[in-house]
Amino acid sequence: MMANYSARICPLNTNLFGNGAFPAATKFQASFATFHEVWNGSLQEVSKNRRLSTNIVANAEFTRRSRKKPVVPKRKNAISKDIPVSRKPASGVTTDAHDQNKVKGERDVNDLDASEVNQKSQGAQHVAITGGKKNSQVAAASRFTKDIKRDVVDSRIAGSGAEVSERVKSQETQDNQKMQDAEDLHAAIKQKETEELLKEHNLKKEKAEARRQDLESLAKENSLHNKLFFYPIIANAGQEIEIFLNGSITALANEPTVLIMGAFNDWKWNSFNMELQKSELNGDWWTCKLFIPKQTYKIDFVFFNGGEVYENNDRKDFSIAVEGGMDKQSFEDFLLEEKHRELERFGAEHAEREREAAEWRRVEEENAAKEADRAEAKKQVAERREQTRQVMQMAVKSVDGLWCIEPVDFKGGDRVKLYYNRSSRPLAFCSEVWIHGGYNNWIDALTIVQKLSYDSAENGDWWTVDVVVPEQAFMLDWVFADGPPGSAKVYDNNSYRDFHAIVPKSIPEDLFWVEEEQRIYLKLLHERREREDSARKKAEKLELLKAERKEKTMTLFRQSQKHIFYTEPSKVEAGNSVTVFYNPSNTVLNGKSEVWFRCSFNRWTHRLGVLPPQRMIPADNGSHVKATVKVPLDAYMMDFVFSERGDEHGGLYDNRNGMDYHVAVVGGVLREPPMHIVHIAVEMAPVAKVGGLADVVTSLSRAVQELGHNAEIICPKYDCLDYSKVRVFFSCILLLQLMCFIHHRQLSESSN
Secondary structure, eight states, X not given: OHHHHHHHHHHIIIIIITTTOSHHHHHHHHHHHHHHHHHHHHHHHHTTSHHHHHHHHHHHHHHHHHEEOOOOOOOTTOOGGGOOEEOOOOTTOOOSHHHHHHHHHHHHHHTOOHHHHHHHHHHHHHXXXXXXXXXXXXXXXXXXXXXXXXXXXXXXXXXXXGGGHHHHHHHHHHHHHHHHHHHHHHHHHHHHHHHHHHHHHHHHHHHHHHHHHHHHHHHHHHTTTOSEEEESSSOXXXXXXXXXXXXXXXXXXXXXXXXXXXXXXTTTEEEEEEEOEEOSSSSSXXXXXXXXXXXXXXXXXXXXXXXXXXXXXXXXXXEEEOBSSOOHHHHHHHHHHHHHHHHHHHHHHHHHHHXXXXXXXXXXXXXXXXXXXXXXXHHHHHHHHHHHHHHHTTOBSOBTTTEEEESSSOBTTOEEEEEEEOTTSTTTTOSOOEEEEEETTTTTSOOEEEEOEEOTTSSSSEEEEEEEOOTTOSEEEEEEEXXXXXXOOOEEOTTTTOEEEEOTBOOOHHHHHHHHHHHHHHHHHHHHHHHHHHHHHHHHHHHHHHHHHHHHHHHHHHHHHTTTEEEESSSEETTSEEEEEEOGGGSTTTTOSOOEEEEEETTTTOTTOSOOOEEOEEOSSTTOEEEEEEOOTTOSEEEEEEESOOSSSOSSEEOTTTTOEXXXXXXXXXXXXXXXXXXXXXXXXXXXXXXXXXXXXXXHHHHHHHTTOEEEEEOOXXXXXXXXXXXXXXXXXXXXHHHHHHHHHHHHHHHO
């Protein structure tokens, strides 16, 4: 810091004071030397404690920045506007010696007399002002005065360092004690961890020794008569077991390699295959480790040598019962849930593949359709171009005495005047004359429809009209009539050849036909897409209508049975519970004291068999009774009857006159096996249709197919059959031929 002051003072001494020319400057230098010595002493005192010095400097900076300028009257020999004054802190705020020293330093600054600073800086300022120097020198003197004031404040604050040195030493002692306590605590924790690790190691060692002794004991017990044992002796689900095979008394004796192959739960789930290792036990013992999943109730396995030699426990296989896992029924449900998830995943993948295939087909069909549209556009353009070429041979610029166009040279977009002389023409006696026109051999039909006006300036019966030539025109086409389109009766069409005029400054004809081909192509593309959208919307509407009708039919069917039974929810879903409500007052069980519910699934063929009879309890709605049952995931049909007793015989039954009650189940992992339905008829629409029977046969077969069944139709092979209207008819023909062959053979055998 003093180096900075010296750097600032030296230029001032040399430039402003000039070799003792000013006595005030010499006096100032002497006073500054005394201040320099005092500052050095204070700085050495403060540097004894680095942390205290940092706090003091920070407090000094805080005090200097927070001071405000005092409001005092100006004096001639004082620079009071540059003296910073800090607001005094409120009493009772400080709580320790450090804060008290801070407040004391602020009081010293507040009590600082302006004359003390002025005494050190007055001489320099006076010399700068009276010497007649420039404004830059005055600014330098002002900055120097501010540095002096700051240093005086800092020197006074630094004096407070000695008063807190004892507190700093005490704080350091406390910090050292805390560090020592922390080190002692760390050492104690480390020692405790070491003891725990040692204890754990000893425990593992004891367990290993106990395990070794148990294995040796088990091996000794099973070495003569048993082919295997496992450890621990109780297999628990969710744990690992070790299987030991006594190779000396099995078919794998003296084999260099032994493998195990097996699965869980009666070979139904998670097969495994691994190689056994030679164990350290006495004898020919082979071992492997196997983890038992939590869903296991049984382990099934055999041993083999990797080839054709097997040890399968005399064809009975080896098995280990597992405790703590699922029971057999729960595992079956678990398998169904897994299958359900697998089917959902497969269904999603299949749907995605179908979507991608449909998208690919759509793109291919779209490309093929675009090519067809492009070919059709080229064909139409070629035909129109040839027709236009023939008409162009009759096109002229004018016909003397009949019609003309002014100006003679015009182009597309220009306004021209067309003159027409109707004398001796079909419109000679008509009150009005209209022009019906187009361009390029009427390529856009009528584009010009205007009324002509009589031109009295011309000799003869001349009529005129202003016409705007179409932009793409290279030939104009028109006829004259006695009225607008739709009301005209008399025409002048140049003897059925129409009138044609060449456009002198037209666009190139080849360019027009290229643009015309693109226009026709886009038109065909737009029309085709509109037809496809219309067909798609019609198909979607038809599918929606079918679904609504099907749902409505099922609803009506359920409502028709509601006076006897109904379910909640009305749509039975696999994996959920359903409540069956039954009204015995409308059945043969009317007046019976008890009603029992007997239920099964999938047309009474479900793996669970017939569920135990369930006594139905009264419901809240009048005479109904109810029973609740859980629908398995592999159900597609719910089957049930009602009886008056719950014993084996059941007494009187309500089985819907021997047809039983059936409710379809949705969302299951299984689907009802489809039936194979064959219709034998004499006609079938649309291949052989005479009356209404043909429509009935076709519609009924389609309805059966929509239900998921297979349907076939057998009909006579008429010579008039239209095979082009049938997608797949070969199977029907083959079946018909087979039946004819069988019939012919039966006739031959009977005749013999």
